[in-house]
Amino acid sequence: MSALDAAIAFAEGLFDELRANTTDAPGITRAAYGTGEEFAHALVRAAARELDLVEATDAAGNLYLTLAGTAPQLPGWIIGSHMDSVPHGGNYDGAAGVLAGLSVAHALRREGRRPERNLTVMVIRAEESTWFPVSYLGSRAAFGRLPREALEACRADTGLTLREHMQRLVFDPAAVARGEAFLDPAGLRGFIEVHIEQGPVLERADAPLGLVTGIAGSFRYREARCLGAYGHSGAVPRAYRQDAVLGFADLVAALETRWDGLEREGLTATITFGEVATDPTQHAFSKVPGEVGFCLDVRSASPEVLERIHAELLADAGVIAQRRGVRFEFGARTGSTPALLDPALRGQLAQAARRMGLRAIEMPSGAGHDTATFAAQGVPASLIFVRNQNGSHNPLEAMRMEDFAAAVHLLLAFLSTPGD
Incomplete structure (x- = not known):
């Protein structure tokens, strides 16, 4: 041998x-x-x-x-x-x-x-x-x-x-x-x-x-939340809702659109929402959800791309918060170079x-x-x-x-x- x-x-x-x-x-x-x-x-x-x-x-x-x-x-x-x-x-x-x-x-x-x-x-x-x-x-x-x-x-x-x-x-x-x-x-x-x-x-x-x-380096938010208001699923009209799930979904869609734009420019990154959950102590079949917890992991070999995505994340979150009547709390930022x-x-x-x-x-x-x-x-x-x-x-x-x-x-x- x-x-x-x-x-x-x-x-x-x-x-x-x-x-x-x-x-x-x-x-x-x-x-x-x-x-x-x-x-x-x-x-x-x-x-x-x-x-x-x-x-x-x-x-x-x-x-x-x-x-x-x-x-x-x-x-x-x-x-x-x-x-x-x-x-x-x-x-x-x-x-x-x-x-x-x-x-x-x-x-x-x-x-x-x-x-x-x-x-x-x-x-x-x-x-x-x-x-x-x-x-x-x-x-x-x-x-x-x-x-x-x-x-x-x-x-x-x-x-x-x-x-x-x-x-x-x-x-x-x-x-x-x-x-x-x-x-x-x-x-x-x-x-x-x-x-x-x-x-x-x-x-x-x-x-x-x-x-x-x-x-690749990264930035991460491990304990982010989208906060809205709980309400009755049948009694609250759309115009009066502060739906945390829809606010979060808008943020996912916005970052997906940003990712498309990066790829058209020949820039590389990955964007992952690895954990998503409503609050099990409060959510219910017949309630408008008032809170969604999530984590976000963004990676790229380019520090400039990471900072660009971060700036776009905050900008998109601000627009969504105003439109949906919700707010985003991202918590502590961690990551690597x-x-x-x-x-x-x-x-x-x-x-x-x-x-x-x-x-x-x-x-x-x-x-x-x-x-x-x-x-x-x-x-x-x-x-x-x-x-x-x-x-x-x-x-x-x-x-x-x-x-x-x-x-x-x-x-x-x-x-x-x-x-x-």
Whole structure:
């Protein structure tokens, strides 16, 4: 068995253990700073000990597993991703990147080789902001860039703060609050994340891998409301209604029209109302609805496009509020900054793929990834997508192991290139 085949078999066994121990039908759940994520970190830690990797943990609980290079004084490489998932998600989102790094270390160990530079597999905490309303929580903490107020953010299911969850796991939220950094950009040659593609592009292009050009930023309103007035469904004429559902529907239609206009101009964005609900304590079959709660997630690789959509959102909401007799309360705005990824590093990976006869197409990422944090800190950063047949954030993620193997093979070839 070749070193690559042995490494892939090693990773496949870890994927199976993850699925068996974090299944939460119909999918898997690995909550940030919760039982599932903790199991995943323990599993990876045990696997790293088999490979004699040096282990370290920072104040926020990010895990670092290092294979020493022959020239450890040089800035080192990090290969990493996250292990948490959305509720009832799939088994590969995030985990594929961590296990790709471990697979590289496994193959090098089996071949009796050491890289020139230190090679660290980073297991990043809390990437999925469905748990805490904070983007790139773990990776920002690693650089000492997590705002102090983020520690008071509450986890969606427990209601406990991030600070409390960190304390329960014996991490050091006080150090996080002080902005203590574990990673120094000057000490890093680069960061590479492997991640399943979360859309259908690679499958339709018949390409096993994608090399990402940039990562979209976002603005989000997680607790927005449209407020009108409750009334009798038969007794209140149309002219006197303050219907929150119709006001909200007008806002959806207005943003859809704005989206059409952006696309006609050749500009890209995504606009998603992921949660919509009337108040179950007050709504009824025979009542004009007086309140609708919703969340809004707008993404684009262009900061200018994001700000344009935001301005149009507020303008449209004002017009609708006047016409319908409703009002909009958007609540706190959160989000992330778009990131352009390092073209030189991407070019080197593309050259390695061509030498191998491996098809890897360039493409943007509409979803956020921790790679954006590294890019924002000036670290050369690259994101490799692996073909995935059924999207992500659902139980049906179906990454083929041969495509995962192609990503590991590419990393091995790249890291074996003289000068890298």
